[in-house]
Amino acid sequence: MPVLVYGHRIVSVNDEQKPLTPAATLPDSVISIPAVGSALILVCAAGAVACLWQWGEPVGWARMNRFSCGSLLFYGLFVLQHVRLYRGLSPSSCAFKEAIGATYDPLMGLFIALLLLGQLTVFADYGHWHLTPWLERADLQYAGLCLYLPSLVMVAWSDRCLIRGFAGGPVPQCVITVGPYRYLRHPRYAGLFMTTIAFALTFASILAWLLVLAWLIVVRRRIRIEERYLRDRFGAEYDCYARRTSLLFSRIILRS
Numbered sequence: 001m002p003v004l005v006y007g008h009r010i011v012s013v014n015d016e017q018k019p020l021t022p023a024a025t026l027p028d029s030v031i032s033i034p035a036v037g038s039a040l041i042l043v044c045a046a047g048a049v050a051c052l053w054q055w056g057e058p059v060g061w062a063r064m065n066r067f068s069c070g071s072l073l074f075y076g077l078f079v080l081q082h083v084r085l086y087r088g089l090s091p092s093s094c095a096f097k098e099a100i101g102a103t104y105d106p107l108m109g110l111f112i113a114l115l116l117l118g119q120l121t122v123f124a125d126y127g128h129w130h131l132t133p134w135l136e137r138a139d140l141q142y143a144g145l146c147l148y149l150p151s152l153v154m155v156a157w158s159d160r161c162l163i164r165g166f167a168g169g170p171v172p173q174c175v176i177t178v179g180p181y182r183y184l185r186h187p188r189y190a191g192l193f194m195t196t197i198a199f200a201l202t203f204a205s206i207l208a209w210l211l212v213l214a215w216l217i218v219v220r221r222r223i224r225i226e227e228r229y230l231r232d233r234f235g236a237e238y239d240c241y242a243r244r245t246s247l248l249f250s251r252i253i254l255r256s
Contacts, residue, residue: 054127140204185227
C-alpha cells in the first residue's frame with residue numbers, strides 16, 4: 001500500500017558546478033513535514049478501518065479479513081520505514097527536506113495527500129460498494145500480499161543508501177551509486193509502484209487501479225522535475241550516470 005513518495009538526491013563535489021542550495025533555505029518555522037505526514041497517515045488509517053467496518057451488521061469485522069488486515073499490516077511497516085528514514089537522515093529537518101525534494105517540488109506533498117485520501121474510496125468499495133466483484137479472486141489477492149514484500153525490501157534498501165549518503169551532513173558529498181542506485185535512478189519510486197499494484201490486487205477494486213494510473217501520472221511529473229533539476233545542476237556528469245542506469249524497472253516503463 002503506497003504511503004509516501006520520496007525521491008532521492010544525487011550530488012557530487014565538483015568545483016565547476018553550481019553551489020548547492022541547502023534545504024535550510026526552507027524556513028524551519030513552517031509546520032513539520034513529518035508531523036503533517038504522520039497526522040495524515042493516522043487519519044487515513046482510522047478512515048480505512050471505518051470504511052471496512054460493517055456498520056449495523058451482526059459481524060462488523062466481516063471485511064477485516066486476511067487480505068485487508070494483511071494490507072494494513074504492510075501499511076504499518078511502510079510507516080515504520082518512513083520513520084526510520086527521517087530518524088536516520090539528520091537531527092535537523094534540513095536533510096529530510098533535501099532528500100524528499102521539498103526544495104524543488106513543494107507541490108508533491110499535496111499530490112501525496114490527495115492520493116492517500118483517495119485510498120479511502122478503495123476501502124469503502126471493498127467494505128461496502130463492491131463495484132467490481134469479479135476482481136475479488138483469492139489467487140490475485142494472495143499475489144498482491146506477496147508483492148508487498150519485495151516492494152518493502154526495495155524501499156528499505158533505497159532508504160538505507162539514502163541514509164548513508166546523508167551521513168556527512170544535510171547535503172551528501174558524493175554521488176549515490178551504491179545499492180539499487182547502481183542500476184536505477186529512482187529505485188524508491190520503483191518500490192512504491194509495486195505497492196500500488198499490490199494494493200490494487202489485494203483490495204480487488206477498480207478504484208485502486210485508477211489510483212495506480214493517478215500515481216503514475218504524479219510520479220512521471222515528479223521524475224521529470226527531478227531529472228531536470230539534477231541535469232541543470234550536474235550537466236554532463238548526470239547525463240553519464242543516466243546513460244548507464246534505468247529510470248524505473250526498465251526504460252520501457254518510464255522513459256527519461
